[in-house]
Amino acid sequence: MELMKNIWEAAQRDRKRIVLPEGEEERNLVASQKIKENGLADVTLVGNLEVIKRKATDLKVNLDGINIVDPETSDKINSYVQEFYEMRKNKGMTIEKAEKIVRDPLYYGTMMVKLGDADGMVSGAIHTTGDLLRPGLQIIKTAPGVSVVSSFFIMVVPGSEYGDEGMLLFSDCAVNPNPTAEQLASIAIATAETAKNLFGMSPKVAMLSFSTMGSADHELVDKVRKATELAKELRPDLSIDGEMQLDAAIVSKVAKQKAPNSEVAGNANVLIFPDLQAGNIGYKLVQRFAKAEAIGPVCQGFAKPINDLSRGCSAEDIVNVVAITAVQAQNI
Missing domain, CATH: 3.40.50.10950 (Rossmann fold)
Known part of the structure; x- marks a missing residue:
């Protein structure tokens, strides 16, 4: 690999x-x-x-x-x-x-x-x-300026068209059971930085939900929406967008229908899950059904x-x- x-x-x-x-x-x-x-x-x-x-x-x-x-x-x-x-x-x-x-x-x-x-x-x-x-x-x-320790998995899917030639980062899949909007924003920024600094990727970060750009109204969606807004305010230089469903995040055809104005939708290579249940289930589904290599969990946010x-x-x-x-x- x-x-x-x-x-x-x-x-x-x-x-x-x-x-x-x-x-x-x-x-x-x-x-x-x-x-x-x-x-x-x-x-x-x-x-x-x-x-x-x-x-x-x-x-x-x-x-x-x-x-x-x-x-x-x-x-x-x-x-x-x-x-x-x-x-x-x-x-x-x-x-x-x-x-x-x-x-x-x-x-x-x-x-x-x-x-x-x-x-x-x-x-x-x-x-x-x-x-x-x-x-x-x-x-x-934690490292200076970091509010929460989190984790990510490197997911490598053989022959996949999604992400960067089949490679995506999934976060957080191991540490934070139910992050607040503020913590979710911090996780998104940290994972984008990891993608860029550790793997040389150009991160396109999708904040995942069961709603895409306001298609559903629920307190769970509100948390992801607020986290997206906070992340964008804190780091306008990063490509972070949401809330969006998984198919809108990685499938260009679906993205054109559900989020036509998003530069992340359809092109995401960093997926931020709304809570630990979703993240843990998600990475294991991909690992088993797609025969993906799941490397991790790797921690981020510690001072060392x-x-x-x-x-x-x-x-x-x-x-x-x-x-x-x-x-x-x-x-x-």
Whole structure:
């Protein structure tokens, strides 16, 4: 796939340090060898050294050149605990609580990113999105000027005429259950910026609904309509339009009938879903029925890149998300 070839090449040009806190998980072990062999990143696995080595032997995975850190024996655990305590003491954190929390591999990995011992983190093969977001929001926090963390999927549909030669970004499909109009506008802008800066796309952003340009009147439509107005006001330089139905967003014939004055309608390559139910269902429908490759979910909005995986991910999915995370880190 040309997209991932470009991402891999970018990652190889400026290799970053990526931590995998689920270091004992088999798919991460297999992925770490592929990442090392292809020069995509310098990987750190977090977990018990003996467990990781035993599983690597069983899987015939070569761990040469791959860093392994066990929070229980790490020489940095005390400084991480102290730093976490200082960050959270005004919220009732104690040293005793911090000792326990930071030994959790996800928190330890997030502290590595926060304190500059890693450039990014990828998790989610065995943890939920919420498990990743909690330490991310507590420790990394959002980037300046960003009000909400969100996610996107890269959807690549073989042989499709839609999007950019079959590639589209879907957002938000993993993080925000029911975003407000203001949050939806922020998600749209963030995804447009991602499309432009990470993938070199010319983003055309469709704000999806069950209504197209006023064809229906409902409070759910009102939210998308308001979000569209806010996004346009905040970023008049971006091509964002709505509200519109999915067919009006991507099918030019339908767009001419339903939204003839929209430059986005019929040409959309970034689809913003009104809530998490729609986004999650939508990406999985396309993935299964169209046999699309769904890469992600990739997070956006954090001050430093930490990214989620689907628990059904493959080792190859982990390799690709690590490469994307490395390129995100290059842009910070």
